[in-house]
Amino acid sequence: MVVNLHARRIRADQAVIGELLDSLGGAHDRLWPRYWPPMRLDLTPGAVGGHGPVRYRVEDHVPGRLLRCRFLRPRGFDGYHEFSVRPGPDGTSELRHVIVVRLRRSAMLTYPLFWRPAHDAALEDLLDRAEREATGTVARPARWSPYVRLLRALA
Structure with a gap:
């Protein structure tokens, strides 16, 4: 079982961060990083969407608070x-993203070699964007590793 967690405490009210979450995948997305394959997602439970080769179905959406996709x-x-x-x-909010997944067959190899490093980089970029949108700046911007830059060049 893989559990992959990314979280950032941001100096902004929960409602501000919730608005960013609720824009995810829509026409005026203020959360998904622009230099990754675009996110296309309707936040209605049952809707199917994704980004690049990743696809999922919305299981739950509590506006401003939660989005879970299978x-x-x-x-x-x-x-x-x-x-x-x-x-x-002190007026901060935490934006969290977690993956909980059981890997089967080839995913046991592709996850550590490709999916995890690309996902980790994309999520840190997303957290940077959330912080920038909410506060106007990023205290510690994420940086891509040489391996992530290689994966992106190959893709």
């Missing part, structure tokens, strides 16, 4: 990914 592709990913927005201390 993986449909890539093959061998049996699980979900979830965004949540939580209130923090």
